[in-house]
Amino acid sequence: MKDGKQTDISREPEQVKAFRDTWKDGIHSYLTYLRDRLTAMRDLLTESGSIFVQIGDEHVHRVRAVLDEVFGENNFVSNLVFKKTGGQSSSAIANVNDFILWYAKDRARLKSRPLYNKKAPGDEGATNYEWLEEASGVRRPMNAREKVGEIPLPSGCKIMQPYPMFSDGPSQRDRPLMWRGAEFKPSSNAHWKTHGDGLQRVVKADRFVAQGKTLRFVNYLADYEVTPLLNIWTDTQTSGFGADRVYIVQTLPKVVERCILMSTDPGDLVLDPTCGSGTTAYVAEQRGRRWITTDTSRVALALARTRLMSARYPWYLLADSREGRAKEAALTQTVPPETLVHNDIRQGFVYERVPHITLKSIANNPLIDDIWEKWRTVLEPLRTELNAATGEAWEEWQIPRALPATAPPAAVDLHARWWEARIARQREIDASIAARADVEYLYDKPYTDPARVRVAGPFTVESLSPHRVLPASEEELIETAEAADGNRSAADADLAGHDFAAIVMDYLKAEGVKQQAKGDRITFESIVPWPGNFIGAAATFIEGENGPERRAAILIGPEYGTVGRQDLVAAAREAVDNRFDVLIACAFNFDAHSSELDKLGSLTILTLLWQKSDFSIPKGQFP
Known part of the structure; x- marks a missing residue:
């Protein structure tokens, strides 16, 4: 507009x-x-x-x-x-x-339910993901051509960002951290974001990278691969x-x-x-x-x-269904409950979810310690034997991914077995981190059953009669004030203009009632209000061209809503009791069974279904 x-x-x-x-x-x-x-x-x-x-x-x-x-x-x-x-x-x-x-x-x-977008390097919420971890474990910044997409990223790499490990303000709990043969500690006006066991778990998870003299947390793009919708x-x-x-x-x-x-x-x-x-x-x-x-x-x-x-709609898995419970149990690695299912949609759907891995979730994960100790008994003996076979004194973090071509065969076998165990340990730690991390539900991505489709459920289309709007002109406001003071008489009021029954009677008197036979119409000689319970007006008309005069009882339906069969029956009985010849029921809508009732004893019942366009009503009565 x-x-x-x-x-x-x-x-x-x-x-x-x-x-x-x-x-x-x-x-x-x-x-x-x-x-x-x-x-x-x-x-x-x-x-x-x-x-x-x-x-x-x-x-x-x-x-x-x-x-x-x-x-x-x-x-x-x-x-x-x-x-x-x-x-x-x-x-x-x-x-x-x-x-x-x-x-x-x-x-x-x-x-309020949060929605998310897929995170991509350079987008909102992912502007600092400009580093790579290659399949070999090497971590490096992207080059200029990789950043703009001129060349593809190396196969099997992980996109990451070095995230600060320090927060502002000193702390009495801070201690230097030895990592890969070097000592790191916060400045005098900063402190570690985690302490003690938490720092050691980050080390065991291989989540540190050094930038000069600063130690940073390795934050992978996959740790939280979505960003909140803005x-x-x-x-x-x-x-x-x-x-x-x-x-x-x-x-x-x-x-x-x-x-x-x-x-x-x-x-x-x-x-x-x-x-x-x-x-x-x-x-x-x-x-x-x-x-x-x-x-x-x-x-x-x-x-x-x-x-x-x-x-046609997708079939979403209900959380309160057998299929939904089985899917939820598979996602959370838990046993599904044995309680009855009711297929209650208000319990929601089974949604896709993404992990939200943070520094805090890693530092507070004690399973990392257990996994580290389990694999230490495997890796340490292999490292000792590998050093003996190569004549080196490698620490764990110094063992290369590939040995020189001159390495003895025994060292090659030990090297392969060590890296196999090292990779298995890392995978187990990563799985533990993902399992213990918080998750974000993707409310726009419920799981579906591709074998089934859904159509719209039952719904109704209903019509309502137009409601009256009382005008509020200056003159009418003055008349309302006078009426409130008791200075308005009944002779001054034009009640028919604001009374729905009067509007209906005026319409019937002017238009009559069309019957099923083409050109056949009931024209009323007179029509007046009737003080009945269901009958709102009484009318007279001449049957045929020169026939006898008949009396018609008129049932006036509500301004909105539906006239039911029970209303017709009650009005018909009232018409019979008062010796009417015909009952004419007028409404904007009838229920499905009303059309079946066309007679009650000798009383003929006619139903008149109105449309909004049937009325020629003075301006101000209806919008």
């Missing part, structure tokens, strides 16, 4: 008229409309719930001010910026992004070959998916009050969320219905 421009609306006739009435004051009308609906959304939200509002750069500042007013500025969570197109002509600079304003019902109780998304743009869009303002599925995944769990309820093409419902259904979506456009609802009914 751009300040009341008619080019921004759909071409559906009822929407064109609604647009002209609704946005007569441009952005002021829009902000009023938005404030009212945001207030309703706030009241519907659970205490841990979130609301996401997408808006362009023209009005993002205005909409944020409205959200601050409705939700409170303390409940602001983030301003998400996402790229929507690859390029756009402009006289100055191209604008290629939209905004999503994220607010919480209660910031302190907000439900509030600027540049991977969401579309082009001529991107996702098909039905509406210009349609939100991209990836954007909606991230919003849902960040703020809900499987089984939670998602509401989209502007259905559009049904993207929110589509994504919520795929991700195992319950959903409600509404729209004033019949075209939007038809598109969303078709989209949902024709969709």
